[in-house]
Amino acid sequence: MPVLQIEHVKKKYGDFTALNDVSLTIEKGEAVAIIGSSGSGKSTLLRCVNNLEKISSGTIKINNETLVQTVENKAVYPPDKEIRRICMKTAMVFQHFNLFPHLTCLENITVAPTHILGKEKTVAQMQAKELLEMVGLTHKADSYPAQLSGGQQQRIAIARALAIEPEIMLFDEPTSALDPEITSEVINVIQRLAQQHMTMLIVTHDMRFAKDSASRVIYMDEGKIVEENVPEKLFANPESLRLQEFLKSIR
Amino acid sequence: MDITYIQTLMPTLWAGTLQTIKLFVLTLLFSLPLGLPFAIGSISRVWPIKILSKTYVWIFRGTPLMLQLFFIYFGLPAFGIKLDRETAAIVTFVLNYAAYFAEIYRAGIQSIDKGQHEAAKTLGFTPWQTMRIIIIPQTIKRIIPPISNEAITLVKDTALVTAIGVAELLKAAKDAVNRDVNITAYFLAAVIYLALTFLLTMLSQKLEQRYSRHEKQEV
Ligand SMILES: Nc1ncnc2c1ncn2[C@@H]1O[C@H](COP(=O)(O)OP(=O)(O)O)[C@@H](O)[C@H]1O
Ligand SMILES: [Mg+2]
Numbered sequence: 001m002p003v004l005q006i007e008h009v010k011k012k013y014g015d016f017t018a019l020n021d022v023s024l025t026i027e028k029g030e031a032v033a034i035i036g037s038s039g040s041g042k043s044t045l046l047r048c049v050n051n052l053e054k055i056s057s058g059t060i061k062i063n064n065e066t067l068v069q070t071v072e073n074k075a076v077y078p079p080d081k082e083i084r085r086i087c088m089k090t091a092m093v094f095q096h097f098n099l100f101p102h103l104t105c106l107e108n109i110t111v112a113p114t115h116i117l118g119k120e121k122t123v124a125q126m127q128a129k130e131l132l133e134m135v136g137l138t139h140k141a142d143s144y145p146a147q148l149s150g151g152q153q154q155r156i157a158i159a160r161a162l163a164i165e166p167e168i169m170l171f172d173e174p175t176s177a178l179d180p181e182i183t184s185e186v187i188n189v190i191q192r193l194a195q196q197h198m199t200m201l202i203v204t205h206d207m208r209f210a211k212d213s214a215s216r217v218i219y220m221d222e223g224k225i226v227e228e229n230v231p232e233k234l235f236a237n238p239e240s241l242r243l244q245e246f247l248k249s250i251r
Numbered sequence: 252m253d254i255t256y257i258q259t260l261m262p263t264l265w266a267g268t269l270q271t272i273k274l275f276v277l278t279l280l281f282s283l284p285l286g287l288p289f290a291i292g293s294i295s296r297v298w299p300i301k302i303l304s305k306t307y308v309w310i311f312r313g314t315p316l317m318l319q320l321f322f323i324y325f326g327l328p329a330f331g332i333k334l335d336r337e338t339a340a341i342v343t344f345v346l347n348y349a350a351y352f353a354e355i356y357r358a359g360i361q362s363i364d365k366g367q368h369e370a371a372k373t374l375g376f377t378p379w380q381t382m383r384i385i386i387i388p389q390t391i392k393r394i395i396p397p398i399s400n401e402a403i404t405l406v407k408d409t410a411l412v413t414a415i416g417v418a419e420l421l422k423a424a425k426d427a428v429n430r431d432v433n434i435t436a437y438f439l440a441a442v443i444y445l446a447l448t449f450l451l452t453m454l455s456q457k458l459e460q461r462y463s464r465h466e467k468q469e470v
Contacts, residue, residue, distance in 0.1 A: 050373050088375040098370035102389045112374035115384060164374055
């Protein structure tokens, strides 16, 4: 069953086309990595999926519910309340974490379950503690984000995203803001999620991470999906010239 | 200086001080919350609300407080609204200070990183929930210093209401000086104003410490 269906999506910023006829289907349990040079539209794609940006035309379905479709060449969205409900099946992990600095780590994780999902505080806290354990930060429950290292903050951000029980996790360069020697603590958490068959769409610059974690890798350039394949093939035998050059440039 | 003379002055100065404090407290009590809708209005995407809010702020920050006071006390009766001195003073100050606080809130709200709005949105928060639960609590620490500054200015601004004859501290002092041809009362008034602003400064420092606890690094 597909968790995410993207069909012929176009996204324009004024005259500039950031996404040009992108189609992509993600099945339940898949971990898909998106690679590509800076400015190729990777973030824009994620941001369109969880409604941080509105598309210009095309269709996006999340969990078989239509977030947006195109009628007479115009993207049509449902009312805001409906959009929020549909998009809550996705959760985003940002490059710069974007934790809430005025809340403790535990509160960062419980704030959406209590205020948005209407969970009992005690229930939300219990689940948050399980998530903290999963990311190995039980002892930081009562710390504030500013008291944590970057890698720890990103792990809290992952726990916060998981707390809304999404069907698909979106990661936008989750390790790019981290010192190279601590990226592994975040990667380990994401790989554990992959083992648990969490559906994930991961934008990354870390080719080894893509190779090791993804069941499928997508290469984007100039707002288009240029090539996609299982990682073994995509990295060993890139078909398009652009991907060959891209892989050369980052080595 | 003559201690017995000072003692005879104190009751009226003390009554004036109470009036000053009353004006100060009532102004803050009403203008601090009133500033918030104007702040949110001036960043609203609904343009009539935005224009209304911005115009309000522009008028009350762009004209002298004394003029506003005269307008409300002497001018409004021409429109059938007659307020007594004290009410006119409070109304003017509340309207005026709400405009200043609105600007402080607006700047505070807009200083919060866009990523905070985005993170909240992806977690399912409505714009209003985002404001209430995520953004406004973060602005509190940032707006305490400018609000304290305004509060200190307000202590001194209360003296303006002497102009419409409200019996606050400065008026009490002025009456005593005129009556006794002795400026001791002015000195005493200065000491009282200094004491009030000093207390406020201490209070604001305490508040700042309290609200920056989440920024402290672990030791
Ligand atoms: N808000 C925006 N307004 C205008 N152009 C934008 C905006 N956001 C992104 N872009 C442009 O869209 C292109 C794709 O951006 P992005 O998706 O962030 O690329 P990537 O994440 O692959 O580096 C870039 O050329 C960028 O300049
Ligand atoms: Mg990007």
